[in-house]
Amino acid sequence: MTDKLGYLKETTSQTAGPYVHIGLIPQQAGFDIFETNFGNVAVGPKTAGQRIRIEGRVFDGTETPVRDVLIETWQANAAGRYNHPADTQDKPLDPDFRGWARAGSDFKTGIYTIDTIKPGIVRGRRGRPMAPHINFWIAARGINIGLNTRMYFADEGEANAVDPVLNLIELDTRRKTLLAEPVTRDGIAVYRFDIRLQGENETVFFDI
Amino acid sequence: MTPESEFHQRDRDIHPPAYTPVYKTSVLRSPRIPLWSLQNSLSEVTGPTFTREELGPLDNDLILNYAKDGKPIGEQTIVHGHVLDGNGRPVRNTLVEVWQANAGGRYRHRNDTYIAPIDPNFGGCGRMLTDDNGYYFFRTVKPGAYPFRNRVNSWRPAHIHFSVFGSGFAQRLITQMYFEGDPLIPHDSIIATIPDKSAADRLTARLDLNGSLPLECLAYRFDIVLRGSRQTLFENKLHGN
Numbered sequence A: 001m002t003d004k005l006g007y008l009k010e011t012t013s014q015t016a017g018p019y020v021h022i023g024l025i026p027q028q029a030g031f032d033i034f035e036t037n038f039g040n041v042a043v044g045p046k047t048a049g050q051r052i053r054i055e056g057r058v059f060d061g062t063e064t065p066v067r068d069v070l071i072e073t074w075q076a077n078a079a080g081r082y083n084h085p086a087d088t089q090d091k092p093l094d095p096d097f098r099g100w101a102r103a104g105s106d107f108k109t110g111i112y113t114i115d116t117i118k119p120g121i122v123r124g125r126r127g128r129p130m131a132p133h134i135n136f137w138i139a140a141r142g143i144n145i146g147l148n149t150r151m152y153f154a155d156e157g158e159a160n161a162v163d164p165v166l167n168l169i170e171l172d173t174r175r176k177t178l179l180a181e182p183v184t185r186d187g188i189a190v191y192r193f194d195i196r197l198q199g200e201n202e203t204v205f206f207d208i
Numbered sequence B: 001m002t003p004e005s006e007f008h009q010r011d012r013d014i015h016p017p018a019y020t021p022v023y024k025t026s027v028l029r030s031p032r033i034p035l036w037s038l039q040n041s042l043s044e045v046t047g048p049t050f051t052r053e054e055l056g057p058l059d060n061d062l063i064l065n066y067a068k069d070g071k072p073i074g075e076q077t078i079v080h081g082h083v084l085d086g087n088g089r090p091v092r093n094t095l096v097e098v099w100q101a102n103a104g105g106r107y108r109h110r111n112d113t114y115i116a117p118i119d120p121n122f123g124g125c126g127r128m129l130t131d132d133n134g135y136y137f138f139r140t141v142k143p144g145a146y147p148f149r150n151r152v153n154s155w156r157p158a159h160i161h162f163s164v165f166g167s168g169f170a171q172r173l174i175t176q177m178y179f180e181g182d183p184l185i186p187h188d189s190i191i192a193t194i195p196d197k198s199a200a201d202r203l204t205a206r207l208d209l210n211g212s213l214p215l216e217c218l219a220y221r222f223d224i225v226l227r228g229s230r231q232t233l234f235e236n237k238l239h240g241n
Helices: A020-024 A157-161 A172-178 B197-201
Strands: A051-059 A070-074 A100-104 A111-117 A133-139 A147-153 A179-185 A188-192 B076-085 B095-099 B125-129 B135-141 B146-148 B154-156 B159-164 B173-179 B204-207 B218-221 B224-226
Touching: A020 A070, A020 A100, A020 B095, A020 B125, A020 B159, A051 A179, A070 A111, A100 A111, A147 A172, A172 A179, B095 B135, B125 B135, B159 B224, B173 B224
Parallel strands: A051 A188, A147 A179, B076 B218, B076 B224, B173 B204
Antiparallel strands: A051 A111, A070 A100, A070 A133, A133 A147, A179 A188, B076 B135, B095 B125, B095 B159, B146 B154, B159 B173, B204 B218
């Protein structure tokens, strides 16, 4: 397990398989077992910030929705700080916001939803501000190693224009795959974020 | 992990590539364009944390956590080990989640239609936080082999699915643990996606007689390694200008 320099090799990834819900979203698999369930609602009653809903579908290479996909999101709070000890930015922590959510797509429609808040700007490398964004991690049957991407907000044009990650992606058509457009429904901002695993308009995935 | 240290680059050679025709579902669910490599920022070195209060007392006991009118049928088995990072340091207080089929290879899932029966006393999922040494353990029944539609006669070896968080979102990992000596291992299409034979071998838990409880429960040992992080040797590049 160790190499000559003494580092251990990372455990190898394997697909989450079609029954990932049993372990991670048992109620969706069809049974109740835990007292506390982790789910797709990242906000509590006292969470600060603008409520938003993210919804979308994940498509395979034939444009068919992936109906057994697991999506997790990780984001900063409304002030732009992560609820984690490694984030030492001088900004307030929100005790009512963990920053993480987990959703399974619907077995019939393939639609996933996440209820959260719009994150603030986070300090990036060399102090450059990163536009508000939500980190995505995608696992499913047929996906051998979890896929990382980011969702940005199409209505944050100014911040997006100077975002260090978006600016790495030279092709405008590819950058657009990370932008979610808002629509207002029942008084709440809904951001539509579809993910295309393969083919035309393939979403940008990152090796982080 | 010290604040704002970066993770070592993921060694993609020990992981399955996205496109692995031997496992048919991967063909249409794999990106065709290479991944865009990102240097870590706060978004990647941070990740969610969980507390013991969120877990129930039986969450790591799959023998009892869904028992209704008796115990589940099967080989009583302890699985235990350490979660370490690439530098050999324990990963403390990290959430480990597991799920598996019952002793007959049947999953408690609305989409599983395999003819083997559901066990009324077995749910098949559990979770735990590692302790200060990165140690975890849970008790279960050994899962059975399971047929799946890949080739016409494809069978999965007995396996337990694992999900681990680590301290940063870049360490997020899902994998599967196999059992030492299982003759289905060399025939499995999902293990065959792994290019490196020794990497596949590290997913195989070893029989651990010393860890077993006499007259009660066998034990298997499975250690998990997450990506290590580089300590900031000179200037803090994430932080400064």
